[in-house]
Amino acid sequence: MTLTELRYIVAVARERHFGRAAEACFVSQPTLSVAIKKLEEELDVRIFERGANEIKVTPLGEDIVRQAQSVIEQASAIHEIAKRGKDPLAGALRVGLIYTIAPYLLPELVKNVIEQYPQMPLMLQENFTVKLLEMLRTGELDCAIMAEPFPDTGLAVAPLYDEDFMIAVPASHPFAGRESVSAEELKSETMLLLGAGHCFRDHVLEVCPEFARFSSDAEGIRKSFEGSSLETIKHMVASGMGVTVVPALSVPLLPPTHLRFVPFAPPVPTRRVVLAWRKTFTRYEAIAALRNAVYGCSLAGVKRLS
Template identity: 35%
Template sequence: MTLQQLEYIVALDKTRHFVRAAEMCSVTQPTLSTMVQKLEDELGCPVFNRAVQPIEPTEAGKLIIQQAQIVLFNIRQLKENVVSQKNGLTGSLMLAMIPTVAPYLLPGFISVFRRDYPDIALQVTELRTETIIQKLHDAEIDMAILATPLDDPKILEVPLYYEKFIAYISPNEPIYNKEELTLAEMPTENLWILEEGHCLRNQVLNFCDHKVQTSTIEAGSIDTLVKIVDINEGYTVIPELHINFLSEEQKKNLRNIVRPEATREISMIIRQDYVREGLMNAVANSVKQLIPTHMLDERLKKFAIKL
């Protein structure tokens, strides 16, 4: 078994096509086919079902490919760590962010990170939490920034900052006349929320009444929620960093949530076997330049990340 063979089956799983996989690996199709067959012979089981089109992994093949991805992930870390020890931070970073963080962090992050770490090839993807966790388990990404805690023993969480939730209320709602809202005062109807699959939806429902009767339409973005409230009345809950996206007129519709204050923890997450400490600090240092100081985790303000 060779690393090349592992690369071939991972490429074949991604493309589900021998010719395209061979092109991805810069080898001929017969070479790739032969090497995959030799790996299957060595393992004593087929990795791919060739009787269907496009080809697909067998049940055993899915586990083999998953392990191959992890092996290649660790090999890439090893190589990049050695180079970084000699030449400073180099290599690549595959980073994911959830959709309710990306609009506020990602544009500035790309600019700051590329400026400060020009030798790191940055690739960022916007994904929902469930997908991020799976890709991290499968070693398809290096790290991610999302809301925590996750309570996943295979994942290490490093808190970056804490963000308040703010109520955004139509002037026609009775609670609009309050200067601030307690959780008990938040109505159980006319609440507009994100659609299924967004972690922010779950966070909102967790600090609201669990029996909340929400409006029938659920939006796909915070910006859409705000526009729905502007036109259709009701209210929604938005993260603190979205305030900068509002007009001065819209900011009049904001009310703080108190007793208790509703917040979310935003963290960088990695696999337990991740070893590139320098790259983690590069991400954290970039975030620190973009997030207001009062929101940053106190440990992040004072200390470098140590694995």
Template identity: 35%
Template structure:
């Protein structure tokens, strides 16, 4: 029995990704005729039609869609075999695609990346910043190797490594009555006009859950698309907000008329963690990466 080659499977997945023969060929660094010939050879080998061709569109048959899904798994596992062999020679020396959420990336990575470059000079680290659910989806479809995010969150068939806790602090204007308190309780937030991130940001849910505020209905609070936006709105007198300690250490409030106050007792917050696919052969590398991130952050934390 003759088996499909990795090259043929790569041509097939590229066509599915780009839905255009010319763009798919360009992404594989081959001519369009070479890609078309490779796909025809694959169809002949399998004895089935995978793609319906026309001048206007590329449509996959039902069998074609199923084979594309399986081809992605085969290609991903083949890539991980090569990466496993490379890691055995020198850990964190090849390509690594890391996803990171926007409430972590700008505040943690400046502390971490110099340490990573120094410790692992041969590491080629590619970063993708996006919302949690999209990053988790990209992890499972093979577009990312691991994801740096905030826990708890639904991660599917993934392994997780908890790195450190990131408490929330209460942030308000200096002239707010609550600013006079050295420490607050979550009860102080019950009647406060709270500024939150929009739906889709896990920080919103983490803040509400950690402070026992429940899941507020849409429209009950003013929302922003980033921590920087929340700070600007709080400075403008629109309300108070919750900011992770990580962002405060990165001087997020610098230049504003805002103050941060810790919570008394058990500090509400989130946990920062690293996740990867359970099937990945690079677990040892990811644990080493996670430990390096943890050490770099704790070394600069107050």
């Protein structure tokens, strides 16, 4: 049994496809397949069920893959310990961010990291919360910046900031000149929402639960639209197609001419943004450096947490 064989089975479990797993491991498919078959014969168990169109991990294989991932992490930790003796921050840090944070935090964050920690380049992944959690579990990411709540996966978590929600409306809308608007008043509006999979969509539906029960005859609700990004939805709001709810960090310092951002009336809905990483991850200094780089950002409209 070798580390290489363990990396192969982890890759196949992740990709559910021998060809894609081979590409991810930079080897030919026959090389990967032979190595996995050899490991199965050595262990005298079937790790994978091979179907015509899909590869499935057997129940026992799930345990083996999980242990293989742990072994790979521990082997990697040996190299990290050696690096830390020379420079605790040396080497790339693989960071994931959800879609409703990345566009607004990354430009300044990356600049801060380059200036303060040039020996620690960031490898960035933008994705849904559920996918980032899976990538943390499998070791494809070292840490992730996400919004709570998310399923308890045994991760270490450090709070970064609390962020108020705001209401985006067309400049011609009656709400545009208001000092604040209540969640109750949004019931009669055409709400533009992010599509399924975005955790911020769930946050908005907590504020306005009526939209979760949307139907053509729902009282007080005319229609809704699902978009792929906050920026797409903002453009649609600016064109007069409805209103939406956005996190404070996404509000530009100079709003577009046809768009206005109005605060919620108390109680103001918020979300907590955190930095999460596996408890087995050994580069504590890198996590601390990333957190400090986040705190070095302007973070307009949010409340930093220590």
